[in-house]
Amino acid sequence: MEAFAAAGIHLQTHTLKIILPVGVSFYTFQALSYSIDIYRKKIEPTRDIIAFFAFVSFFPQLVAGPIERATNLLPQFYARRNFDYAKAVDGMRQILWGLFKKIVIADNCAVYVNQVFDTPQTQSSSTLLLAAIFFAFQIYGDFSGYSDIAIGTARLFGFNLMRNFNFPYFSRDIAEFWRRWHISLTTWFRDYIYIPLGGNRVSKAKVIRNTFIIFLVSGFWHGANWTFIVWGGFHALLFLPLVLLGKNRKNTNTIAENRIFPTITECFQWGITFLLVIAGWVFFRAKTIGEAVVYLAGICNTSFFEIPTGKKLIIRCFLFILLLLIMEWLNRNKQHGLEQMDKVKPIFRYVFYYMIVLAILLFAGKEQVFIYFQF
């Protein structure tokens, strides 16, 4: 509304909701990919108008993705779908896991995060750091939780949607993080912006330009606020050394592959990557750049060793995040955190499902709108 007002157009809230309905940036990109793929002769234009509109407005992923490609989703509307028991059961598991991530992890973390981010000046360094870590899990639980619900729902109807998150917080460098975070948007930018600009098969100057363009556009996609631009620019700076040194595809396998625990080197790489991602999230969450700088400066002071405030909520969030990390670690080669549950004895499996349901009912955080509904 402020952007429109700056251009001399004064809009009412409900007018803006009609012009920019929820999820507009998701299905615009989906429709764009269809047009571009036809232009590039990757697909034939469809003559089935129902299939086309169903592709653009497929209800599970309409408001917050995954941003589907016509090459993947459109043909699924043509084919006859038969009920697949295994697929439906796995879909239900993924929905359950998505609900847990959103209602228990994200909404509980949000309570703590909102309190701290509203008054960063009065908080100790340790509280600020903890809130930044919790925000990392809030945004992950919120967005990947939605994606899990969307993908799981689609699976119940026999549709396979593309994966949107691949356990991004187990990444060992920023390049790996971006291969695992919001995959449908990242690959969209890669395929329709980065590669057409030459990608990394051009001069170093152009590689730098291309990297900055893709990350700044990614930041801008989240909203017309300088905080998102700085967040994009920050990630571009982290990504650039890897691409210039040709190390951006160093970690394409899964962390601790064929092992239970990671090596010390992997732990170190994971820790550094996670801390850098958290620093970026502070810009993403803050209302202004100044607020983000104050927040980061607040983390670097002597109150770092003070016990953070809000003991009860911290313990609750910590325990649920621990459960999330354990489940996702055990399933890090799979599609979602509960995929391997079918290998568990039925009695334990059902006890676990009921525990998750109980956690959702008992420990639901204060209801929060999905963060990505605003984009």
Next chain:
Amino acid sequence: MKKFLKKIILISLPIIVAAISIEYLLRQIPNEYAYKRHYLDKNSNKIETLILGSSHSFFGINPAFMMENTFNSSNVSQSLKYDFKILTKYQNNFKNLTTIVLPIDYFSPWQDLAAGSENWRVKNYVLYYGMKSFKLNDYSEFLSIDLQKNLTRIKDHYITGGAISYSDLGWGTAYNSSKSLDLIKTGQTAAQRHTNDIFSKENQETYTKNLAILNSILNFCNQHNIKLILITSPTYNTYRENLSKIQLNKMFETIYNFVDEHKDVTYLNYFADTDFTEQDFYDADHLNEIGAEKFSRKLAHSIDSLNKL
């Protein structure tokens, strides 16, 4: 498909049974809404003075110290819309009603129970007063409050044996002087909670709606030959000091304009009444049982004087 549906039903069954049991247990717990509905169903034809409003009157006006046949049908966060709904629900039964006491406090002109953070209370009017709602959650105790709170309510009633917190005449007994809260802290938090951006579109719309409801209440009173008395409840200075002057002035301006326009309406302002001291307050904007007695007697005396005029 059949196997899948069968499994879903089997897995969901214990959850559904538990939910229905919890709903049943919750509905059996005595509460002020069910009691007041029951009382009004039976005795509305005898009531002569009816108290409406939110927590300020629920805890602050004890009909035991007022005239005979006074009943307090206020409830926590009850906004004007629900005051009016109660009136219209029993409009044909109020045969002897002569006076309605309607509190207009600092927040009242911008208050809408269904739109605020206390909107979970709407279910009480739906479940126990039989009013309608478009929200499915409002038709269930289980769905309208989170499970932890519901389990605590069940434990308090069935295991610990929690006491009933309202009197026979509808006054809220929970705010006891032995459990008084910090008046400085509660003054700040309550003022903050009650202060709105009165110029926002939503609040301006609510204000207009509430003014229309106030007019409807007055029309109701005129049609039934009932005296409408608007009051502003006593508050402690730690609350008053933290209020927005703009909102406060607008609230008083609204009342004075309304009273000026309608000569048959009386306004009694106890907002900064110096008779009420620290000992009378449970927190900075609610009276305890001592304050409630003092206020009820004072209010009864004023109503009595008005009736003699």
